[in-house]
Amino acid sequence: MLKVSRLSYSYGRKLALDDISFEVQPGRCTMLLGPNGAGKSTLFSLITHLYDSPQGQIEIAGYNLLQQPCQALAKLGVVFQQPTLDLDLSVLQNLRYHAALHGLPRAEADKRIQEMLERLNVSDRRLDKVRTLNGGHRRRVEIARALLHRPALLLLDEPSVGLDVPSRRAMVDHIHALAGDSHMGVLWATHLIDEVSDRDSLIVLHQGKIRAHGSVAGVLQATGSASLDASFRALTEAAA
Known part of the structure; x- marks a missing residue:
């Protein structure tokens, strides 16, 4: 439902995203983990066409975002971090x-x-x-x-910010069930590891680079970690 290829973006001399590539598959949640300043907000701004990048390509449900913006954005649903109702x-x-x-x-x-x-x-x-x-x-x-x-693709930009624990848990469970039932792709930016399910795909973004991408089990195996929290710390601390 989403294909990002060789995407880079800079604010002046500051490189916010550095040649990143990944895909979001239908019927699954792809969880985007990263500390503050990792590049998550920049990535979402590019996918929602608030920014354009001369480097790289974004496709939503098969439509090229730069060449076919109306068709691509029609396939997109977004829940922003800040309330917009x-x-x-x-x-x-x-x-x-x-x-x-x-x-x-x-x-x-x-x-x-x-x-x-x-x-x-x-x-x-x-x-x-x-x-x-x-x-x-x-x-x-x-x-x-x-x-x-x-939509074919749902973007969630830290949607649980400000929610109490029961509300957050209910929202997390509902979105996971919805992705499977509707065959929709979900890209979910979060910094809360307990929102990640074992069934999810996982992207760890740090300092504008993808440090890991794959299944939760695959990332744990690649880092030799017993928990996702340990794996995340190993990936981000090694990069630092």
Whole structure:
């Protein structure tokens, strides 16, 4: 669902991403681990077309992002680290507005909205203003919004920031189940190792370079570590 090839990006003389390549497969979560300053935000800005890079290539669901930006971005759903819902609109109004931006007819939009809210257990709050929701419920609404147009690729930029433990655990479990059920590819940036499942693909990004890429078991074996936390520390400390 996502193919990144030989991608680099610089802020002036500072190299933020250095010749990175990877793929995100359908039906799986690919977890992007990295400390602050690793290049995760830069990578997401490039995938969402906020930045362009003269070096490298990005394909979303087979569409080249630079050559076919409308087709590529139509296949993309995003949950940002910072909340982006309109607090003074209701849950339903926020979702209808997003559906309209994607050209969904009202009847189809309302059907999908109801399905997503029921699946995320927030259908009883559909008429409430977003500002009355707690952090966990707001995140569920943002996930519903990102999935309304049925994207091929879902980007999650540290979506659990600010959530309490039960809300975070519920969100992690739901996204993993959703990826498998819908055959959607997920690229999930996080710094919380306990959000990674043994079934996930894993990318460790540090100082703009990919230090490891593969299955969780493969990364553990390659680093000779007994835990993912130890493996992550070995990869990032060795690079430092």
